[in-house]
Amino acid sequence: MIVVGAGLAGCEVAVQLGRRGIPVELWEMKPNQRTPAQRNAVGLLKTELRALRSPILAAAEVARVPAGDALAVDRELFSAEVERWVRSTPGVSVVRREADELPTPPRLAAICTGPLTSAPLAKAIAAATGAGALYFYDAIAPIVSSESVDRSIAFAQSRYGKGGGDDYLNLPLDAPQYHAFVEELRYFEGCLPIEVMAERGEDALAFGPMKPVGLTDPRTGRRPHAVVQLRMEDLGGTAFNLVGFQTRLTWPEQRRIFRGLPGMQNAEFLRLGQIHRNTFVNGPSALARDLSLRALPNVFLGGQITGVEGYVESCACGSLVALAIEARVRGSSFEPPPATTALGALYRHVTGEAHPPDYVYQPTNVTFGLFPPPPGRIPKQQRRQELVRRAQSDFNRWLVSWQPVEPPGATQPEVRAPL
DSSP states (O other): OEEEOOSHHHHHHHHHHHTTTOOEEEEOOTTTSOOOOOOSHHHHHHHHHHHTTOHHHHHHHHTEEOOTTSOEEOHHHHHHHHHHHHHHSTTEEEEOOOOOSOOOTTSOEEEOOGGGOOHHHHHHHHHHHSSOOEEEEEEEOOEEEGGGSOTTTOEEOOGGGOTTSOOEEEEEEOHHHHHHHHHHOOOOOTTOOHHHHHHTOTTTTTTTTTOOTTOOBTTTTBOOSEEEEEEEOSTTOOEEEETTOOOOSOHHHHHHHHTTSTTOTTOOEEEOOEEEEEEEOOHHHHBOTTSBBSSOTTEEEOGGGGSBOSHHHHHHHHHHHHHHHHHHHHTOOOOOOOTTSHHHHHHHHHHTTTSOTTOOOOOBOOOGGGSOOOSSOOOHHHHHHHHHHHHHHHHHHHHHHOOOOOOTTOOOOOOOSOO
């Protein structure tokens, strides 16, 4: 079968199918063509993916960099590790070509082209879904060189000492500095550009990505009025991402405004923020129960194009698609994980089972809001604990009933870090 797109979801699908003896052609258009541009829900999702032996999670553990509670990776090491899994899985071959149309029956295909699906393929998907593809615009944050940040001003600390306690660099702002910065923004929840957030109120940023809670400036011994957090981008600590600073400001304006922040006067930008297209389908109307297109049952969709947000969620959707395709190939029915699990909750979002009929479909991360509420009256402070307990119990029962099929003598790449 064909898997189009060698991103997180596509590689997850390819390796999961290849290790089960299903031959895969993994199509990737780069470099021939290029596009423009624990006890929370996601922690629970990671646990479930590890139980499914996700190659993407295994690669992420190898390439992990300090980032408090977050799972951040050295991008180059992570990419190399994912490629190692793909190339060492029997039955998976990488084909450098662009898909400009949807494969026709009887050949099966999984479209995992992510948020930057090429225009010809997006047009073909829009025609097949009937309602057409939906678009929104994502913004990404700048990255700066570590050595260009003034360490006499920036201090290493995580909010409330989480993770390693000092995984982030913080640029402290007093009230005048903060208000001057907000004034400079012309125009964070989710992926809204930071300038859009600033328009919503003078203190919107101080309660969003620039909130200073859980931090103490060692120079003053007090909590700053606001902070800019810088998260490590690579294991060597040579590059830092401006957390929550997704933007559509012009590049000259980004350099001017962000260099006005304390400690950033000499900042060297390794990547500037930019806006790009993000493509997704209306999952509840376009997708069947097994994540294939209703209009073209031989074509499955996986990853962000289905309407999931986040790297872990894209990987999870890839695992679900692999299970659905395996069921199709084996002639059995696809049984998704229970709705009470993180994987099942994400599946319910994509298929519409988690939403009322009048819900306007939008991409989302996995959250406890997608889980069915626990029965009975449970005190608010115990509700999340009960959701996790129930999810683990139900997932383990489902996992025992689901027997993965792997060919005798199948070999797998060495796992270089504990899962």
